[in-house]
Amino acid sequence: MGWRLRKLPAGLLVLALSGSVWAELGGGLNSVQADQAQLQAKRQVLQAEGYSVHEMQAPSGTVVREYASPAGTVFGVTWNGPFIPDLRQLLGAQHFAEFQQAQQSRRPGRHPIDIEQPGLVVQMSGRPRSFHGRAYVPGLIPQGVEAAAIR
Amino acid sequence: MIVSKSLLLGLVGVLTLAVACGGGSGSSSAAGSSSASASGQCAGTTQASQANNVTAIVVDGGPLGNYSDAAFADVTLCVPGTSNCQTIGHVLVDTGSEGLRILSSAADIAGSPLSLSLTQELVNGSPVVECAQFLSFVTWGPVVMTDVKIAGETASDVPIQLVGLSGFPDVPLACTNAGTPAETVGGDNGLGSNGILGIGPFPNDCGAGCTEPGAANPGLYYTCATNPCQVLTLSGQSQEVQNPVSSFPKDNNGTIVELPALPAAGAASVSGALVFGIGTQSNNGLNGATILTLDKETLDFTTSFKGVSYSGSFIDSGSNGLFFLTTAITGIPECKDENDFYCPASTEALTATNLGVNGDSKATSFSVANFDNLNGNFNAFNDMAGPNAGSGGTGPSFDWGLPFFFGCNVFTGIETTTAAPYFAY
Secondary structure (H helix, E strand, O other), X not given: OOOOEEEOOOOXXXXXXXXXXXXOOOOEOHXXXXXXXXXXXXXXXXXXXXXXXEEEEOXXXXXXXXEEOOOOEEEEEEEEEOOOOOHHHHHHHHHHHHHHHHOOOOOOOOOOEXXXXXXXXXXXXXXXXXXXXXXXXXXXXXXXXXXXXXX | OHHHHHHHHHHHHHHHHHHHHHHOOHHHOOOOOOOOOOOOOOOOOOOOOOEOOEEEEEEOXXXXXXXXOOOEEEEEEEOOXXXXXXXXXXXXXXXXXXXXXXXXXXXXXXXXXXXXXXXXXXXXXXXXXXXXXOOOOEEEEEEEEEEEEEOOEEEEEEEEEEEOXXXXXXXXXXXXXXXXXXXXXXXXXXXXXXXXXXXXXXXXXXXXXHHOOHHHOOOOEEEOOOOOOEEOOOOOHHHOOEOHHHHOOOXXXXXXXXXXXXXXXXXXXXXXXXXXXXXOXXXXXXXXXXXXXXXXXXXXXXXXXXXEEEEXXXXXXXXXXXXXXXXXHHOOOEEOOEEEEEOOOOOEEEEEEEEOOOOXXXXXXXXXXXXXXXXXXXXXXXXXXXXXXXXXXXXXXXXXXXXXXXXXXXXXXXXXXXXXXXXXX
């Protein structure tokens, strides 16, 4: 285990800390499939009508699912477990920044997160040690697939 | 014939009495209002009077007067074993988290800055800093050792978190990648309170995970003796930020939050009680409350609503509303300019049933008001509600926030090696 620099086909450099790398929302699955060997993370792939679900469990317990189109583009991600995953990695830098921005002007109060923008939906529920969340890009959902399938 | 009629009348009388028990006590019950209580049939509705194991709580808008449906208590911190103490007011009473966290920028009840010299916890000689995760923010700051005194109870020399960046400005990327650090009372990402009194169903804030080496460690605890800060593997769970109640020498197996019922329109300020211990003294017995045990990993239970079961439900005094399901499921529209809350055309009266892992269940009546029409001068509402799309494995569910507590005494049972965590009401 440890830090490992990995060069991707597209020339992107990814820092791979074992057990904590997933494809980013809007990105391609290729990078994750290539990293799976080093991750020591259990991974399952489920095929559904018009999309596939790639499920991984981080060693600290949280289960992450990536919903990919037939072309391998990740259109939705969900997470479920005791600790929040690396959201910058999961959402990608751009969507993560959008997510942080959307939270800025809130009144004091703890309540579920419900960000619904044309280019990004992020919904989170739960409490410390029991987090449930999902994020998706509405425009990337394949034809014939419901947003409700992302769960 | 006459005998049958009077039997029937007697039954009706008994039913009416049972419903009225949920109506709360004292002056806050509104005559003739069916929405006077968020929970229709609770076992207990009265507030305990002053005692060693009872502290006052208040729902009053918080230190800035802008925080609706949040209950606050005073907490006294002391340099361990001394009478060098400060009392912090308006600390959020939170059955949805574990651990005491105080903003380092908070003032005490006399208005003086927090000035106690509390030593940082050491793990294998390394001073500890924590990044604790909440739903929409993280708290970053040192873990310090202190006596925690509330009412007549004392947790001696226990780890709490002081929250704020000034002493530890280099927040690890792994921390901010989980959420934005809350560091002040007000402003952007402000907590709205002086701190969080986490008295949920776990005894500490990380469980076994933070004692695991390597990748299995979720990385909540750090030492910043080096730059960047390094994740720490704790030697034992006692080194984690503790649920203060678990650390009391007595009355330490749970709590009761006792808030009176509200008038339908709400109230500007409401007083109640936080009682320590369940079944340990004459003022904290279950008295017929139904125990709903929780999943030991997720602390979730199931809620049945209009014939459909939803897993992933929980009871959380730190949530400032009843957050449940979605518009698609309930037919209740979100508010146009605030999609965190519901805005039905008129207040809706609904019922749901909560089911514990132990198989026991309890019905709950609740109301959903139009959030935009709530009285802007009030701070306590039993019908402030919004959606909870949930998902990530559980889908939409019920987050029974503070409105659930008005007119309903709610017990939180802390998990032990032999006892499952539970809520009861």
